[in-house]
Amino acid sequence: MRKFKYIPTLIVVATITVLILITVVVMKSVKGSPVNTSEGESYIAAMGEQDVQEVENLLRGNESDDSSSNNDGETSAKPLEDPEIETEPLDGEGFYGSNQACYVPYTIDDEKAQEVVDKLDDGSLSTKELFKDTLFVGDSIMTGFSDFQLANQGNVIATVGSALNPHLEENIEKIINYNPEYLILHYGLNEMDKDEYFVESFIDEYTRCLKKLQKELPATKIIVIGLMPIKDIAVEEQPRLAAVEVYNERMRAMCVELGVAYSEDSQFFVDNADLYTQDGIHVQRKLYVKWINCLVKEMGIY
Helix, strand or coil: CCCHHHHHHHHHHHHHHHHHHHHHHHHHHHHCCCCCCHHHHHHHHHHHHCCHHHHHHHHHHHHHHHHCECCCCCECCCCCCCCCCCCCCCCCCCEECCCCCCECCCCCCHHHHHHHHHHHHHCCCCHHHHCCCEEEEECHHHHHHHHCCCCCHHHEEECCCCCHHHHHHHHHHHHHHHCCCEEEEECCCCCCCCCHHHHHHHHHHHHHHHHHHHHHCCCCEEEEECCCCEEHHHHHHCHHHHHHHHHHHHHHHHHHHHCCEEECCHHHHHHCHHHECCCCCCECHHHHHHHHHHHHHHHCCC
């Protein structure tokens, strides 16, 4: 978390407060008349009790407002409108999956994102440094960021085999207390089922948790990661995994409705099929590294 970078701002606020009190006291001594200092005392008390997280959210929110301004000086406070899209078939055999466009409800500085990708490529920026204010939450796809040492262990709240319910609910307060700049979520792999009842339950629970996170972390950019394409060999062993397309379509619709970012790079993964592991579900470290470049440019992580 970037708590220390806001210390100068807090010092300025404290200094101004002290100067106000000094002025009040001096005027009181000069005029010899009673002066009501209750408002100043109440202000100081409020500043002392104000949670650092609230100040951080306020400052981060101001930064987000600035970055979302267009060339005409107007700001986009609402999620970007998303026209209906048709799911394109995956260009490659041997996979189950969808092929939807990403959805990003905030403005991205493309030049800044490309600068970050260039620094990652030339080694002047590490992925751990890039993700110092990012929190990865979810299942084994998210544990890959710590297992492959692409993010610090403290930036990952994930467990192999975990499902949305109860994993996200059990860790939601920890996420809120962390107060990340970017929150990246991946669920659905372990609870996936072709039965509509399970799909509905999954989306309902996800929606409820996302609404709570939006309320408690208004300045955090929340990114829901779609399920990677699943190889035929994995579906043969676990037929329930054939529902990957349905889950992705429902998750994307949910994100558009809530104004939460949705990231899906299905064709990218199919194009790198040789970097999948033998189980046909997970991918190798080399593909994570390539994927990070996609996340930076598409989701504006910089």
